[in-house]
Amino acid sequence: MMHIKPILAALKRHKAGTILIALQIALTLAIVCNAIFIIHQRLERVQRPTGMVETDLMAIHSAFVGMGDNQGGPLIKADLQALRQLPGVQDAVSLNSYPLRGGGWSTGVRTDVDAKDSKAHTTQYFGDDHVLSTMAVRLVAGRNFRSDEVVEADPRSVPDPSMVIVSKALADKLYPDGSALGKPIYIGDTKKPTTIIGIVERLGVPWNAMWSDDFYENSLILPVQLTSPYTSYLIRAKPGQLAEVMKAAPAALVKVNRLRVIPSERGVRTFAQIRDDAYKGDRGMAILMSVVCLVLLGVTAAGIVGLTSFWVGQRRKQIGVRRALGATKRDILSYFLTENLLIGVAGVAIGALLAIGMNLWLVTQFEMARLSLVYVLVGVVALLLLGQGAVLAPALRASRVSPVEATRSV
Amino acid sequence: MFAYYLQLGLRSLRKNPLLTLLMVLAIGCGVAASMTTYSVFRATSNNPIPDKSSQLYVPQIDNWGPDASKDNKGEPPNAMTYTDAINLMRDKRAKRQTALYPAAISIVPTDPSMLPFRETSYAWYADAFAMFDIPFLYGHAWTADEDESHAAVAVIGKALNDKLFNGANSVGKNVSINGRDYRIVGVADKWNPEPVFYDVINTNGFDDPIEVFIPFTRAVELQTNTNGNNNCSHDPGKGWDSWIRSECVWLGFWAELPTTSEADAYRAYLNGYAAEQQRAGRFRWAPNTRLRNVTEWLDYQKVVPQEAKVSLMVSLGFLLICLVNTVGLLLAKFMRRSSEIGVRRALGAPRKEIYLQFLIEAAAVGLAGGVVGLLLTGLGVMGVSLVFEPDVARLAKLDVSLVLLTMLVAVLTTVLAAFYPTWRAAQVQPAWQLKSN
Numbered sequence: 001m002m003h004i005k006p007i008l009a010a011l012k013r014h015k016a017g018t019i020l021i022a023l024q025i026a027l028t029l030a031i032v033c034n035a036i037f038i039i040h041q042r043l044e045r046v047q048r049p050t051g052m053v054e055t056d057l058m059a060i061h062s063a064f065v066g067m068g069d070n071q072g073g074p075l076i077k078a079d080l081q082a083l084r085q086l087p088g089v090q091d092a093v094s095l096n097s098y099p100l101r102g103g104g105w106s107t108g109v110r111t112d113v114d115a116k117d118s119k120a121h122t123t124q125y126f127g128d129d130h131v132l133s134t135m136a137v138r139l140v141a142g143r144n145f146r147s148d149e150v151v152e153a154d155p156r157s158v159p160d161p162s163m164v165i166v167s168k169a170l171a172d173k174l175y176p177d178g179s180a181l182g183k184p185i186y187i188g189d190t191k192k193p194t195t196i197i198g199i200v201e202r203l204g205v206p207w208n209a210m211w212s213d214d215f216y217e218n219s220l221i222l223p224v225q226l227t228s229p230y231t232s233y234l235i236r237a238k239p240g241q242l243a244e245v246m247k248a249a250p251a252a253l254v255k256v257n258r259l260r261v262i263p264s265e266r267g268v269r270t271f272a273q274i275r276d277d278a279y280k281g282d283r284g285m286a287i288l289m290s291v292v293c294l295v296l297l298g299v300t301a302a303g304i305v306g307l308t309s310f311w312v313g314q315r316r317k318q319i320g321v322r323r324a325l326g327a328t329k330r331d332i333l334s335y336f337l338t339e340n341l342l343i344g345v346a347g348v349a350i351g352a353l354l355a356i357g358m359n360l361w362l363v364t365q366f367e368m369a370r371l372s373l374v375y376v377l378v379g380v381v382a383l384l385l386l387g388q389g390a391v392l393a394p395a396l397r398a399s400r401v402s403p404v405e406a407t408r409s410v
Numbered sequence: 411m412f413a414y415y416l417q418l419g420l421r422s423l424r425k426n427p428l429l430t431l432l433m434v435l436a437i438g439c440g441v442a443a444s445m446t447t448y449s450v451f452r453a454t455s456n457n458p459i460p461d462k463s464s465q466l467y468v469p470q471i472d473n474w475g476p477d478a479s480k481d482n483k484g485e486p487p488n489a490m491t492y493t494d495a496i497n498l499m500r501d502k503r504a505k506r507q508t509a510l511y512p513a514a515i516s517i518v519p520t521d522p523s524m525l526p527f528r529e530t531s532y533a534w535y536a537d538a539f540a541m542f543d544i545p546f547l548y549g550h551a552w553t554a555d556e557d558e559s560h561a562a563v564a565v566i567g568k569a570l571n572d573k574l575f576n577g578a579n580s581v582g583k584n585v586s587i588n589g590r591d592y593r594i595v596g597v598a599d600k601w602n603p604e605p606v607f608y609d610v611i612n613t614n615g616f617d618d619p620i621e622v623f624i625p626f627t628r629a630v631e632l633q634t635n636t637n638g639n640n641n642c643s644h645d646p647g648k649g650w651d652s653w654i655r656s657e658c659v660w661l662g663f664w665a666e667l668p669t670t671s672e673a674d675a676y677r678a679y680l681n682g683y684a685a686e687q688q689r690a691g692r693f694r695w696a697p698n699t700r701l702r703n704v705t706e707w708l709d710y711q712k713v714v715p716q717e718a719k720v721s722l723m724v725s726l727g728f729l730l731i732c733l734v735n736t737v738g739l740l741l742a743k744f745m746r747r748s749s750e751i752g753v754r755r756a757l758g759a760p761r762k763e764i765y766l767q768f769l770i771e772a773a774a775v776g777l778a779g780g781v782v783g784l785l786l787t788g789l790g791v792m793g794v795s796l797v798f799e800p801d802v803a804r805l806a807k808l809d810v811s812l813v814l815l816t817m818l819v820a821v822l823t824t825v826l827a828a829f830y831p832t833w834r835a836a837q838v839q840p841a842w843q844l845k846s847n
Contacts (some may be wrong), residue, residue: 016834020738027731031724038720065516066589069650128495157648189645228516230635254525259589261516261528282514284797285717292728295439302432303735310742366716410673 004332006330007339017307018343025347025383028300033379034216034362035289035313037159037371042282042289048216050099050275051167051202053136054091056242057271059098060233060250065259067229075257076231080146082231082256084130086248088241093134094231095127097214100278101232104206109220110186111174113193120173122166123205124187126158126226132165132200132366134236141181146222155228160190165198169217187220187337208278242270297386308336312398319398320405329399336395337388346389348380355364355379411763412770414677419771426743430775433739437779438499438786440732441820443725445783445792449812450798451722453805454615454714459543463704466541466607467665467673469680470499470814473687474643475658479698486698488611488711489659492630494683499535503679504665505672508542510534511661512612512631512637515622518586519574529570531587531620531637532609533629539565541666542601543606547571549581549596551639556595560628564592567621571597585622588634592624604805605713607704609662612638617800636660637646665701677701687714715802733827740775740831748838756842768832769825776824780817787816 011018016056032065064075076094083092097104104125108118128150132139144165148154153159164185171180184193203219205212233253237245250268253260262268266277359371413431423430437446457463471494472486479485490498495509513533516526538544539551548571552563566584571580584591603616633650639660646656667673678697684697702710717781744751788808795803 016741016830017738020734020741024731024738027727027734031727035724048703063516063528064516065512069635156646156650156653228635259518259526261526261530267558281717281799282796285721288721288797289724292443293726295443296728296731299436299439299732299735302436303738306429306432306739307742310746313746313814362720366720 022347026351029351033355050204064229072229073227099204138201162191301390306392324403332399340391438782440729441783441784470700492654506537506666508535508538514635531622545599566622633671772828776821779818
């Protein structure tokens with residue numbers, strides 16, 4: 001191991017450069033830690049499952065023109081019949097919303113009729129007995145609705161349904177002992193109980209925003225076919241026939257009834273597109289942060305190479321003298337590596353504090369999560385390694401300085 | 411002298427191409443990242459109606475009470491009930507006022523080969539056109555009397571007029587909305603405030619321009635649904651009538667109050683109104699109202715996306731690091747030429763000349779960095795749609811002011827970064843340098 005004292009003495013004569021490199025390392029660490037943290041958080045959200053089998057799935061939004069809230073019933077029925085008869089279609093359903101759609105209904109749920117506050121927050125999906133098969137969500141307990149149990153309702157006058165299928169997350173939240181099946185729940189303000197007849201393994205909410213993260217898997221399905229003229233059709237194609245159905249389904253709907261609007265933007269999408277659209281911001285943010293991180297590390301490494309090269313150039317003579325006095329090539333190499341390590345340690349020490357400070361500021365400003373110290377540790381190690389890597393080339397050049405240099409210009 | 415120093419600078423930069431390239435790329439990347447994210451930030455934090463942003467106000471009335479508002483720092487709901495909006499419209503305490511909501515309506519073209527379609531549509535009062543300074547291409551707004559009589563009239567946007575009437579003056583013609591005829595009284599010229607301040611709640615601040623305007627009174631009479639949010643603290647009961655009489659909030663409201671004294675008077679009026687509702691037994695809590703102007707409202711609603719702020723912060727940090735890096739590299743570069751400086755000083759060049767020479771050299775680096783930055787900013791602005799919603803992304807533009815700003819920031823920051831290395835260079839003692847050679 002090198003003696004540190006002479007290195008420190010030498011650094012004192014290069015205060016400006018030393019401070020600049022340390023500062024750069026510190027700032028880089030602060031930004032890279034927070035950026036990687038943001039990347040990881042975003043990627044975690046992007047990969048979140050909806051509970052549905054997302055292949056061979058598509059959605060169409062449709063609105064009948066000039067209809068009241070109670071007039072859509074027969075038209076939707078005709079649409080569903082046409083869709084389910086299409087050769088490539090396995091099943092189809094009309095819903096008020098579906099996972100990752102963006103807009104939907106949410107409400108509080110109680111298990112005690114007299115409770116003032118709700119026990120859980122959840123989204124509500126309204127559809128018929130084809131919901132489970134179209135979404136291909138897995139029923140883990142109980143049963144599906146029967147077609148004779150499905151009622152029609154104006155969205156402004158939805159009766160309190162007698163039965164409901166809930167997601168496992170919601171069931172566990174409402175009845176933590178696992179006894180949810182067959183138990184009553186009270187949806188919204190109602191005094192009338194709704195019985196849980198089925199539990200599905202997982203079903204996400206229509207939103208992907210931070211505010212809905214708290215109840216992301218709390219969903220319930222009610223056996224109610226809404227009669228509003230505005231509806232979303234979720235369609236499951238037979239395996240491998242999605243492309244044909246994407247063309248055939250909207251055409252079939254227009255053929256059934258022309259007086260409707262299928263929005264030109266986002267009106268007809270495969271579920272892959274829906275997922276892409278929903279998480280565009282998160283994925284983009286992750287890409288942006290990754291690019292910033294990479295360029296930043298590159299810039300910092302380049303800065304270290306530049307300044308160290310300059311120092312090596314400046315000290316050729318001294319290196320020559322040391323070599324002439326018996327220092328080996330390895331001594332010179334380890335001198336520069338140790339020097340960089342010292343500066344790096346100072347830099348990461350300040351940088352770690354900066355990273356935590358920056359995160360605390362982000363927490364207060366943008367309601368972000370707290371930075372886990374693992375990120376800081378990984379960042380510290382990465383930057384120290386980066387420094388050593390960057391200094392290697394100039395240090396090797398220094399170690400090749402011949403002892404003859406000592407004699408030259410003196 | 412300037413030209414000569416520039417020439418010297420360029421020569422010295424060429425002598426050490428790798429180091430120069432490093433500096434130019436670092437500055438270019440830093441500037442480009444900052445400018446790209448700034449272009450988004452600038453678009454989203456724009457004042458959409460600068461002449462009137464301190465005269466247009468959003469009133470809020472707490473009709474849900476402390477139980478609901480405690481979750482929201484004591485703030486009243488963001489939107490208004492039909493009951494309150496109608497009462498405020500009836501009292502007419504502002505110079506102009508309007509309730510509004512995005513109406514769920516479709517246009518049915520007369521051409522049978524065209525399918526029905528939707529455009530961004532709002533139901534509001536006649537006052538809104540003058541309030542929001544909406545320019546007219548043909549015709550004019552409908553009148554207050556037509557509001558009163560729930561008239562079947564409409565104002566359409568330029569794009570819709572182009573689509574339906576090939577841009578001809580369509581005033582007096584009919585347009586079929588939801589299967590009913592409306593007489594067109596005016597065609598609005600391009601009006602596209604960014605952010606969409608008039609309906610932040612339903613658009614998050616960014617949406618397509620409005621193409622159809624219809625009277626609020628008629629829309630409600632025909633039970634036209636809202637295309638926006640509807641929030642209820644309790645079950646509103648069954649049917650349309652009980653819904654609009656309920657405490658569900660779903661309407662926007664704007665009041666034009668040209669002076670601060672009028673705004674103060676309106677504040678007092680709002681509190682008086684809430685107190686009256688309390689006396690009538692509708693509210694069981696003390697008046698809790700707000701009155702925010704456009705700027706305050708956009709700020710309160712956090713219209714600037716979180717992404718825009720975070721990425722601007724990160725890129726500014728990035729620029730800072732690039733500058734620290736440039737300070738270091740310039741220092742190395744300048745100090746390497748100590749002997750050259752020594753010779754110049756010994757031959758009689760004052761410190762001022764050394765400063766000038768090296769600052770000009772740095773400015774050349776900055777200029778080159780700016781050009782690289784400009785190219786990367788162009789790429790960045792094109793790539794903005796990767797990160798932001800399309801409604802937001804399309805606002806980011808590389809215009810003349812952004813180009814100038816990019817160059818300015820690049821040159822200024824580089825020259826700023828060069829101050830310390832230049833000062834060090836000017837401190838070089840001629841005697842020391844001459845002696846050692």
